[in-house]
Amino acid sequence: MCTVCGCRSGETRIEDGAEHSHGHHAHHHRHYGTGDAGDSVPGMSQSRLIQLEQDILSKNNSYANANRRYFAEHGIFALNLVSSPGSGKTSLLVETLKRLGKTHACYVIEGDQQTTNDADRIRETGVPALQINTGKGCHLDGHMIGHALERLAPQDGAYVFIENVGNLVCPAAFDLGEAHKVAILSVTEGEDKPLKYPDMFAAADVMLLNKTDLLPYVDFDVAIATANARKINPDIKVLTVSARTGDGLEDWIDWINTAQAELFAGCATTEAAE
Amino acid sequence: MHEMSLCENILGILLDEAASQNFSKVDRVCLEVGPLSGVEPEALRFGFDVVTRGSLADGAQLDIFEPEATATCAACGTTAVIQDRFDPCPSCGSHLLKIKTGEELRIKELEVS
Numbered sequence: 238m239c240t241v242c243g244c245r246s247g248e249t250r251i252e253d254g255a256e257h258s259h260g261h262h263a264h265h266h267r268h269y270g271t272g273d274a275g276d277s278v279p280g281m282s283q284s285r286l287i288q289l290e291q292d293i294l295s296k297n298n299s300y301a302n303a304n305r306r307y308f309a310e311h312g313i314f315a316l317n318l319v320s321s322p323g324s325g326k327t328s329l330l331v332e333t334l335k336r337l338g339k340t341h342a343c344y345v346i347e348g349d350q351q352t353t354n355d356a357d358r359i360r361e362t363g364v365p366a367l368q369i370n371t372g373k374g375c376h377l378d379g380h381m382i383g384h385a386l387e388r389l390a391p392q393d394g395a396y397v398f399i400e401n402v403g404n405l406v407c408p409a410a411f412d413l414g415e416a417h418k419v420a421i422l423s424v425t426e427g428e429d430k431p432l433k434y435p436d437m438f439a440a441a442d443v444m445l446l447n448k449t450d451l452l453p454y455v456d457f458d459v460a461i462a463t464a465n466a467r468k469i470n471p472d473i474k475v476l477t478v479s480a481r482t483g484d485g486l487e488d489w490i491d492w493i494n495t496a497q498a499e500l501f502a503g504c505a506t507t508e509a510a511e
Numbered sequence: 512m513h514e515m516s517l518c519e520n521i522l523g524i525l526l527d528e529a530a531s532q533n534f535s536k537v538d539r540v541c542l543e544v545g546p547l548s549g550v551e552p553e554a555l556r557f558g559f560d561v562v563t564r565g566s567l568a569d570g571a572q573l574d575i576f577e578p579e580a581t582a583t584c585a586a587c588g589t590t591a592v593i594q595d596r597f598d599p600c601p602s603c604g605s606h607l608l609k610i611k612t613g614e615e616l617r618i619k620e621l622e623v624s
Contacts, residue, residue: 283624284538284622284623284624285534285622285623285624286620286621286622286623287528287532287534287620287621287622287623288619288620289524289528289617289618289619289620289621290617290618290619290620291524291617291618292616292617293517293520293521293524293542293616293617293618294517294520294616295520295524296520296523296524297520374516375513376513376516378516406513406549407513409549410513410517410548410549410550410616411513431597432597435595435596435597436547436549436596439547439596439610465597467606468596468597468599468606469596469597471585471606471607471608
C-alpha cells in the first residue's frame with residue numbers, strides 16, 4: 238500500500254500495461270513498516286500532545302490542486318462526470334464527443350474497477366482515452382489523475398472529461414482538480430436520488446437527467462427530481478438529455494462551451510489584476 | 512466505503528508528522544468528523560484498526576469528535592442546526608441553506624511518544 242496516494246499498489250492500474258509503480262515518482266513514498274516511522278528516535282519516549290488541525294484529505298487536495306494548476310497553465314477545461322453505475326455516462330460521453338470533437342481537442346480519462354471496455358468505446362470515436370482500473374477502489378483520486386495526465390498528455394486548450402467510477406458516494410469527497418463535477422441521473426432511477434445521496438449532488442454544479450426518451454414508460458417526474466436536487470444544492474444547473482435520441486445535447490454542449498469560456502475569462506481577469 | 516482510503520490518508524499524515532516532529536509511536540488520534548462529511552464514524556474506526564496494524568499507530572486510541580451541522584438561510588438569514596443537507600430552514604421553510612459547519616474531516620490532535 239502506498240500512503241501518499243491512498244491507493245493500493247498492485248490494484249490500481251493505469252492503462253498501457255504498466256502497473257501503478259512507485260519507482261518513478263518525483264515525491265518520496267513511504268511504505269508501511271520500513272519507512273522513517275519505523276526508526277526509533279532516542280530521547281523521545283515521553284508522551285506529548287500535538288495540535289494538528291490537518292484536513293484528512295489534504296494530500297488528495299494537494300494533488301488535485303497540482304492538477305488544477307496544470308489545467309490552468311495549459312488552458313485545459315476538465316469535467317468530472319459522476320453517477321451511479323448504469324446511468325448512461327459512457328453513452329452520453331460518446332455522443333458528446335461525436336459533436337464536440339469536431340471543433341475541439343478532447344481527451345477522456347475512464348475510471349472503472351475492471352476492464353478497458355469504456356475506454357475502448359471512447360477510442361472508437363477517435364478521441365484519445367486512457368483507462369484507470371481502480372481494482373477494489375471505489376473512486377478516482379487526484380494522484381491517479383496526475384499520472385493519467387502524464388500519459389495522456391492533452392494538448393493546450395483541450396477539453397478533458399474524467400468519467401469517475403460508477404458510485405454516488407465516494408467520488409464526492411475526492412477533488413480531482415476539475416472545473417466542475419457533473420452528476421448524471423437517469424430517469425430509470427428514483428426522483429429521490431439527490432436526497433438519498435446528498436453529498437454528491439451538493440458537490441456537483443450540474444445535474445444531467447439522462448434517458449429522457451424513456452420518460453413515457455417510467456414514473457419519473459422531472460420537476461420533482463429537480464426540486465429534490467435543489468433542496469440539496471439551490472444553485473445546481475439541471476439539463477435534460479437523451480444520449481440515445483440526441484435530445485438536449487445541444488444545450489449540454491452549449492453549457493460546456495460557456496463554462497469553459499467563463500473559466501478562462503476569469504483566469505484572464507485575475508492575471509490582468511495581478 | 513471510502514473510509515478505508517481515508518484511513519490510509521490518516522496514516523500517511525501520521526508518518527509525515529513522525530518524521531518532521533520526531534516521534535515513533537502514536538498513542539491517541541483525535542479526529543473531527545462532521546455529520547455532512549460523507550463519512551461514517553464506525554466505518555472509520557474499523558478502517559483505522561485495519562490500516563494501522565503493524566504501524567506506528569498500532570493500538571492507538573481513536574477519538575472521534577462529531578460537531579453539529581449548521582447552516583445559514585439565504586432567504587431569512589437564520590442560522591440553525593440541521594441534521595441533513597435537505598433539511599428546510601426551521602424558521603421560514605426555505606431550502607436556500609448555505610452550510611456553515613458539519614463538513615469537517617480533519618485530524619485535530621495527536622498524542623505521541
